[in-house]
Amino acid sequence: MTIYCSKCVYPDVSAVPLSFDEEGVCSGCHVHVKKSSIDWPRRWEQFKELVNSYKTDNNYDILIPVSGGKDSYYQTHVAKELGLKPLLVTYHGNNYLPEGEANLFRMREVFDCDHIIIRPGVDTLIKMNRLGFRVQGDNNWHGHCGIFTSPIQVAVRYKIPLILWGEHGFMDLGGMYSYSDYVEFTAKHRLEHSLRGYDWSDFTDAGLEKLGLSAFKEGLTAKDLLWAQYPSDDEIDSVGVRGIYLSNYVDWDANNHTKLVVEKYGWEPARQPFERTYRRFSNLDDMHENGIHDYMKFIKIGYGRATDHACKDIRGGVMTRAEGIEMIRKYDAVKPRRDLERWLKYVNMSEEEFDYTLDGFRDHRVWRIENGQWVKDNIWGGSSSYGAVHQDNTTTFRSSRKAS
Numbered sequence: 001m002t003i004y005c006s007k008c009v010y011p012d013v014s015a016v017p018l019s020f021d022e023e024g025v026c027s028g029c030h031v032h033v034k035k036s037s038i039d040w041p042r043r044w045e046q047f048k049e050l051v052n053s054y055k056t057d058n059n060y061d062i063l064i065p066v067s068g069g070k071d072s073y074y075q076t077h078v079a080k081e082l083g084l085k086p087l088l089v090t091y092h093g094n095n096y097l098p099e100g101e102a103n104l105f106r107m108r109e110v111f112d113c114d115h116i117i118i119r120p121g122v123d124t125l126i127k128m129n130r131l132g133f134r135v136q137g138d139n140n141w142h143g144h145c146g147i148f149t150s151p152i153q154v155a156v157r158y159k160i161p162l163i164l165w166g167e168h169g170f171m172d173l174g175g176m177y178s179y180s181d182y183v184e185f186t187a188k189h190r191l192e193h194s195l196r197g198y199d200w201s202d203f204t205d206a207g208l209e210k211l212g213l214s215a216f217k218e219g220l221t222a223k224d225l226l227w228a229q230y231p232s233d234d235e236i237d238s239v240g241v242r243g244i245y246l247s248n249y250v251d252w253d254a255n256n257h258t259k260l261v262v263e264k265y266g267w268e269p270a271r272q273p274f275e276r277t278y279r280r281f282s283n284l285d286d287m288h289e290n291g292i293h294d295y296m297k298f299i300k301i302g303y304g305r306a307t308d309h310a311c312k313d314i315r316g317g318v319m320t321r322a323e324g325i326e327m328i329r330k331y332d333a334v335k336p337r338r339d340l341e342r343w344l345k346y347v348n349m350s351e352e353e354f355d356y357t358l359d360g361f362r363d364h365r366v367w368r369i370e371n372g373q374w375v376k377d378n379i380w381g382g383s384s385s386y387g388a389v390h391q392d393n394t395t396t397f398r399s400s401r402k403a404s
């Protein structure tokens with residue numbers, strides 16, 4: 001039976017590593033509560049001291065990975081307020097919403113910053129969408145890889161030792177680390193968590209052969225995936241690259257930050273509501289992130305972004321747990337028609353293949369089969385069926401995480 005956190009709405013089988021105490025409260029809620037006892041003014045002084053020690057006379061002081069989202073604007077706002085000269089770096093996966101792309105391109109205007117945007121070839125991206133989906137049930141593996149590779153490549157090439165990230169998702173959502181850890185970016189976390197154990201070499205023809213997945217070959221070589229190749233330890237050491245998280249130094253509040261960047265810089269949220277969540281200010285850099293990518297998460301482990309957003313808003317005190325559950329009821333199981341249509345056309349795939357493939361990634365700790373239907377427990381009690389079984393061989397669960 002699925003266990004849900006008694007304070008927020010996270011289930012025990014989660015994309016973010018979580019643990020529960022005897023009262024049924026998750027580690028994410030525990031770490032969040034600690035935020036109120038942190039001496040934030042002192043943290044801010046620590047932050048200033050740290051970034052000032054990286055100020056230079058003839059180079060960029062800091063590199064900021066940006067998607068053009070509200071967090072990117074907030075990070076850049078902070079850096080400019082401190083008189084730093086940032087270099088902005090973006091991985092562009094070719095699926096921006098128009099308003100998200102407008103926010104991105106405006107950054108060099110409103111912040112007067114230099115901005116490097118890395119855009120892989122479109123044919124390669126389409127192949128990577130298909131491969132990510134077929135190999136590990138995630139069309140956006142390339143996006144996770146690009147976001148956590150491009151900034152480090154640029155930092156090495158431009159010799160900028162300090163990278164300023166926003167939030168550490170696994171810490172803020174799941175409580176994987178504490179605020180007293182001052183956790184920093186690591187190559188290990190990138191590979192094992194963000195990339196689920198897969199690296200670029202797994203998606204070349206040679207790599208797929210090694211995984212026993214020759215049927216999925218797309219003809220990709222190492223040269224097609226230069227943007228996905230993480231720099232060597234020697235390259236990183238020679239510059240001394242390190243990545244810090246701003247959320248360790250300021251009392252991070254997404255709703256307040258959004259208000260600030262809308263008022264001060266004219267940042268624009270999504271014009272149309274999303275099909276699978278109520279928030280309009282997250283993930284404008286990838287139209288599929290709140291759509292089919294998130295639907296894949298629901299099929300795999302039984303919850304989606306409405307759950308993530310409700311957890312944040314319940315902890316932030318802007319939503320009750322009961323209201324959060326209503327949002328989950330309304331959004332988590334929705335099959336995003338508008339978004340699915342666009343993606344299937346983009347990668348030239350049938351809906352049958354989509355459904356059939358995804359069924360193979362269902363986590364059997366969450367899903368069971370009753371009378372040819374997929375059934376799971378609900379946070380509001382009891383269980384419901386969520387569609388027919390497509391996959392013939394439903395006993396083989398293919399994890400989205402690479403077996404090591």
Ligand SMILES: [Zn+2]
Binds near residue numbers: 010
């Ligand atoms: Zn919780």
